[in-house]
Every structure is written in C-alpha cells, then in structure tokens.
Amino acid sequence: MRIAILGGGQLARMMALAGLPLGFRFDIADPAADACAATLGRFHQAAYDDQVMLDELADNADLATFDFENVPQAAARYLADKIPFYPTPAALEFAQDRLLEKQLFNSLDIPTAEFYPVSSRTDLLAAIEKTGYPAVLKTRRLGYDGKGQFVLEQAEDLERAWQQLGDFELILEQFIRFDGECSVIGVRGRDGETRFWPLSRNHHRQGVLSLSIAPFSDVDLQAAAQPLCSRLMDHFDYTGVLALELFFKDGHLLANELAPRVHNSGHWTIEGAACCQFENHLRAIAGLPLGDTGVLGHSLMVNWIGALPDRQQALSIPGVHWHDYGKTARPGRKMGHATVHTETQQQRLASARRLAALADDDLERAVDQLLG
C-alpha cells in the first residue's frame, strides 16, 4: 500500500519511519526541496495546490493524509475526490480558523475561554469590554507556535496590537491564568473504534512547545478530556490521530486548539507507549486494527528549537532517546527532540534535569516546575 503525505516535515518523517516496517511505501509532497521526510519515499516537490502533483499522488498512492494543517482545503478536497483522504478535509477548515474552531468547540459542549470575533477597531473595543484585561488578540488564520498573537495587558496595548494585527481577521480571547497545559491525543479507526493515550502535560515557551511529560497521571482530568476529544472525532466521523490542546484550572478543562494530525506533544509515545501516535495514525487510515495506546514507564520530551545540543552528552544520560529531524539549523526551527524514558519517576526527574540543562537554565527550571 502506498500512502501519500501532504507535507514533508518531521511529522511525515516520523510517520514514514513508523510505517516502513508496516509494509507501507510513501509519496511525500512538499514545496521545500530540503523537506526532511523527502528521502523516505518518492518525493514530489511542488506547491500544495499544484494540480499536476496532486494528480500524480492520486495515480501513485492508495490513500492520502497530511502532516500540516495549513494544507489548502481546496487541494485536500481535490485529492479527496480521487483517493481516500484521512482525516476528512472538513477538519482542516476548523483547524485553520480559530474562530470556527472555537465555535465548533462550543457547539459540541467543549468549554473554552470567552472569545469574540474582531473585524474592526470597533469590534475590538466592544470585545475587550466583555473579556476585560488581560486578553489575547489572535489572527484567525495561519497562526501557529505563538505567531500572530498579541497579549493585551492594559488599555495602552490596544493601539499597538491593532497596528500589528489590524489588517487580519481576528479573534479576541480572554487570557486564562491557567494552572497548566495538557493535551489529549486520540486515534479513531475507519470503523469508529477510538483509543486514547494518557494525557501529556505540556510546557510552552514563547508559544512553542518545549516540554511534554506523560503519563500526566491525573485521573479526573484524563476522564474529563477523553470525551471532549471523542466528540470532535465523532463529529467529523474522523479517521486517524487527533490532538486537543487544553488548559486546566481548578480541576476544569478549557479547550485551546485542535490539531487534526499527529502532534508534537505525542512524540513521547515512540518510546513511551506500546504503539506510538505515528504507527496508530497509519493503522487507522489504512483500516488496520488499532495498536495498544497503553504506556510503559515514565516519559518526558524536550524539543530542540533552533539548534541541537551535543548528542554525545545527551546520549550519556540514562534513558535518553534521540530524534534528529535532519534539518538545516535556523532560528526558531524545530530541529529535533529527545525523550527521557525510564521505569521510575525519580529516574525520569534526574535524567530530565540533566537533559534540559543541555539547552539552558530556564528549561531546567521548567522541568523542576513540572516534575519537582
């Protein structure tokens, strides 16, 4: 079976690494000549909406998926008309627009922070009246990893925020002083069978995920999060992996955003779960039985942003596994990750501290906050 992947970044790369042993072969499409998944399949370098490329994928592959939620919906729908395309392109629409996404959440009884659409300065003033300060002004589309956001702490910030973002369609959200962030990742088969990995507890820096730990053994939050993810998957008659990022505060969950794909906060599943998110996504879309999402031991993932630390030092730390995405270094770029995977929580803490210290002191402190 040949599987086409729109997007050839690290998610496609890890999908291919998990999928080759399953007997799959890959067609990988990406506009960038140096896409890091390119060498793991037949590579099609083209814009996502290049019709010749999409026709080639349809001719070559038995089914299609994506590793990037900003694939143009028109391209996804064009391909989905020709070969099975999972998850449904409809999910992209909501992942690409923060307003539609939040409206969907609320329509499915998935709680969120207060939010208001903002198309004009008047809208903004009306919205801030309702949310109060602090609040976050965000672009509706093409925001990711903290890009296209402005935190409004006080009235003086309004003008600067408007100057920076006023050209876009926006959404104003109440700023939540949360106790923490977590994500629930589920997988749903073509037959509707659904499984969940244990929650990851996450830590972001400048809007970019920097740490995930799992299992985040909060039984109540786990029980509360799974139905939210289920509702989304059932709504879309979803096939594949879906991640839902959440805030928690006083034992309650607020949905922040969904990702209709494998997710950075699930990379720990490669070593830390019986079947990882990449393999289960492929099993789901290929119509194979889902793998066991149960965990083994205790995991912590560190993202390497902009540069990789010393591999030699990292691998000398007990329980560390290395994931170099094979990319050219660039500021802010996700270059790789490492996972600490140990039998006990104490071992995890000891190794995680040493690993985080290879990046910087701030990350080491964040590890202590999450685990200490």
Added chain:
Amino acid sequence: MRIAILGGGQLARMMALAGLPLGFRFDIADPAADACAATLGRFHQAAYDDQVMLDELADNADLATFDFENVPQAAARYLADKIPFYPTPAALEFAQDRLLEKQLFNSLDIPTAEFYPVSSRTDLLAAIEKTGYPAVLKTRRLGYDGKGQFVLEQAEDLERAWQQLGDFELILEQFIRFDGECSVIGVRGRDGETRFWPLSRNHHRQGVLSLSIAPFSDVDLQAAAQPLCSRLMDHFDYTGVLALELFFKDGHLLANELAPRVHNSGHWTIEGAACCQFENHLRAIAGLPLGDTGVLGHSLMVNWIGALPDRQQALSIPGVHWHDYGKTARPGRKMGHATVHTETQQQRLASARRLAALADDDLERAVDQLLG
C-alpha cells in the same frame, strides 16, 4: 555523519531505520538492484569487491560497517584502509570459515562440540571414528541458514554426504542432542565498554531461525554465556554488536557459531529492550555512549519465511508488532518478522500461539514447546 553499509538486506534496513533518528545518513552497497535497504540511503549497486564502488563509499562516508558476514575480506580490508571500518575485518575471516571459527573458540576456552577438519575421504573416515554417529558434515565456507550441511546418522550416509559435499573443504562435527538453543548478543564500544542483552532462546526449522523468546530467564546460562561473548569481543578489540549462537545441554553451553553483526535472534530488542541491537551497533561504531540493554516485558519473535501471513489478522492480536522487509516473495526468503511484546508471560503465550498459528500448526507447537 555518513555511515556506509556493505550489504543492503533487512539488517541494513533496520539499522538505517534506527540510525536516521540518531542523525546518521547512509550509503548502502549491494549487488542486488532490489536490496530492501536501498531506499533508506544513497544506494550503490555493485559487487562487493567493485573498487570504484568501494572508493565512492570511502569518499562519501565517515565510517563503514556491514550487514552480511560473507562480504569478501579483501573488500573489507580495502575499505578499512581508507575509512574506519567496524567491526574489524579480522572478525569476518573467522565468521566465514567454520574451522577457523571453532579453533578460535577453543583457543579462547569457549567450549564447542568435537570437530575435525576434513579435506579428503580418508580424513572423513578418520574423523567419524572419533565423533561416532550422529555427526554433521559441513562446508567450511559459505554455509548459512542450514545450507551446506549433511547429518550423518549411520555409516550408509557417508557415501551420499561425500558425493554431495566432497568438492569442498569440510569440517565434521559431533552432533549434539542439545536441550535447547540460545544466543548471547553483546555490544562493545570503541572504548571497550561492553553490554549484553538478556539471552534469547531460539528455535530453528530446517536450519533457519523461526522463533526467539526473550528474556530467556536462566540466570546460570546468562552468567555463563556473557564471558564467552566477552572473550571474543576482547580478542578482536571489537567494536559493534556481536552474536554468539550456543547449544545448552545439562546446564552447559557449547558454542555453535558467531555472527560479527546484528543478529536475527536479536530483532525482539526493537520493542523489547530499552535500546535495540541496531541502535546500539550504530552508537558503538560512531563512538557514542552505549544505550541501555535492559528489557521491558516479555518478547517473542516469529520469522516469516517465504511469505508474509495476513497483516490484518496479525495486528489484531494484542501486543503484536509488524516488520515487513519490503522484499519480493521467494521460497525460503526471510520476508519479515513479527514480535509479540507484552507485560506478562501469560499474555505473551496467548498472543504467540495465535501469531504462530497464522504461519502453520508446526510453528504453533514449537511455541508451546518453548513457552508452554
């Protein structure tokens, strides 16, 4: 770092799958156009002794290894003169000749069955006087997976054996009615640090490995096997993974053969050990710290010979992991393997029975013998 691999079979393929996340890139050389590791690196289709190809590897790669112990020694030595080559080509000499191998074992106080070199009919008659029946006549070179062997049960078999094998340099070995077969796999770093995975207990059919279980929790045999493997590795100042196949009988070990490479009986380590044999081989030859060889849970590996059974059925069995080598089916060819990996021994037995039954009844019985 670029690593050249002489041989592009399933061992090279699994090495590359383990090595890409570590940040390695691969140059893979194999005479066969459809070598199953070919797509995971830069592929050099050529005979192993093709000097142009070997020069290319030396120009491209930082170091070299192999996935096949019948790589011509001259080719290995030629390449080793140009770039670091691990393990040492000297180990190939002994792995390629059963007589030298057994003599080496004995010189290192590694016990073996009785054996005698046979170059003539007269030698054979003299040797069988000493071993008695049954005995095994084997070609000294190019035998693997049970090929080039003849079991002599009685005097009448002598003539037929001689007609079949008399053109080759031979070795006659006492036939051991062993209690079982096992293998010890070790890894040795450039700095001499050595680690061992727990013993695998193995089952062969027609000379080809069909099942491995691990950990084979026999503390005494484990303690006895490790020093044997250590002596071999120290003798060669070895770098990388080395496997030693052993018979056990009445609590004693007899060495059967060595493989100076990752080994089929260690495939279970992909899921069943913290760091698998493929990753640790690469860590060793690249001078990185060795990974943890400790096990997680209970594993059983089934080889798929000649054809793969139904993947859908196999993956519906709890704890099953699938490894399709991406080869064209051919009788007797190793097409893939599956590993059962479970928390408890009972779960392993239940899943292993169902998995083996997908191949044939005889394999299911073998599982019962090993585990029941």
